[in-house]
Amino acid sequence: MLKENQALLVTKRENKLYFSNFTGSGGALLITLKSRYIIIEGKYENQAQEQCKEFSIITLKEKSFLQCLREIAEREKIEELLFEEDDVVYSFYKKLKKLPFKLLESNKLIEDKRVIKNLNEIDKIKNSCKIAEKAIEISLKKFKVGMTEIELANEIELKSKQLGAEKIDFLIVVSGERGALPHGRPTDKKIKYGELLTIDFGCIYKGYHSDITRTYAVGEVSLKLKEIYNVVKEAQELGLSLVKAGANTKMIDNEVRMYIKKFGYENYFVHGLGHGLGLEGHENPILNQREINILKSEMVLTIEPGIYIPGVGGVRIEDTVVVKEYDCEILTTISKEFEEIGIC
Numbered sequence: 001m002l003k004e005n006q007a008l009l010v011t012k013r014e015n016k017l018y019f020s021n022f023t024g025s026g027g028a029l030l031i032t033l034k035s036r037y038i039i040i041e042g043k044y045e046n047q048a049q050e051q052c053k054e055f056s057i058i059t060l061k062e063k064s065f066l067q068c069l070r071e072i073a074e075r076e077k078i079e080e081l082l083f084e085e086d087d088v089v090y091s092f093y094k095k096l097k098k099l100p101f102k103l104l105e106s107n108k109l110i111e112d113k114r115v116i117k118n119l120n121e122i123d124k125i126k127n128s129c130k131i132a133e134k135a136i137e138i139s140l141k142k143f144k145v146g147m148t149e150i151e152l153a154n155e156i157e158l159k160s161k162q163l164g165a166e167k168i169d170f171l172i173v174v175s176g177e178r179g180a181l182p183h184g185r186p187t188d189k190k191i192k193y194g195e196l197l198t199i200d201f202g203c204i205y206k207g208y209h210s211d212i213t214r215t216y217a218v219g220e221v222s223l224k225l226k227e228i229y230n231v232v233k234e235a236q237e238l239g240l241s242l243v244k245a246g247a248n249t250k251m252i253d254n255e256v257r258m259y260i261k262k263f264g265y266e267n268y269f270v271h272g273l274g275h276g277l278g279l280e281g282h283e284n285p286i287l288n289q290r291e292i293n294i295l296k297s298e299m300v301l302t303i304e305p306g307i308y309i310p311g312v313g314g315v316r317i318e319d320t321v322v323v324k325e326y327d328c329e330i331l332t333t334i335s336k337e338f339e340e341i342g343i344c
């Protein structure tokens, strides 16, 4: 991928982790055809020695990052430097420009590799999904009508950490009319009888994300809410059934949208059908009406249609799946059957 006179500067945290196993937030990798360097502050030295066995470690002492970069480049006869255009900030770019090489955009070189997961990565995502769904299930057993959204969210967060999550990525707990906010944060609103409750949760396990959404009925809900639930559930299952290698993401998104349209709710499905995930919570492939991606085996993505009616409430159901040759493997397996909770 690289030519002899080129070096790739990796600054994006997830890409550094992908290439080197380095979990720290600082530093950068410099990769040439022949060598791999990690350039870091002294405080990361021990960590880098432990995690980055295949890298030459360069510690910034009296020299600046740019001086180190320049020295390596001279030694290795580098003329072109590829940098991550989505990660580099303008002030750093101006400094890079002063160095004596031609700057080239890396064009998501690493992200393109990351989109297909290896078995090790899929294992970590699976584990991450297991933790997330277990945390939801166990927390729901403690759920009582009148609990606040934040109280329930805290339970889920704590449980996920007890189960091995290193941190949570995000946690949406919304109830009643607040369910119409696709990305609503939990508040001190009490979760009441007769409302829908949506939990969308992703945690991180060994760097890898999970993503799952379930909507529950708190006791008996109106026929309208139940109807929305069933439309979303059927739409989500339709989406899952279309995922396989070779499928076109825009067409899958469209089929699900058309299904929802049959019931007149198309204007209330206000986001794309899904997204890839891995080291980032949102990465390629993106499933929406704006782009076309062709699915390949071992991509990992979500299918998450929703209906959000302002003043009424909302439903979203989401699974994380691995694309296979003829179908997909669903990693988030807790029940999607319409379920009334908090009544026993």
Ligand SMILES: [Mn+2]
Pocket: 211, 302, 304, 318
């Ligand atoms: Mn998602």
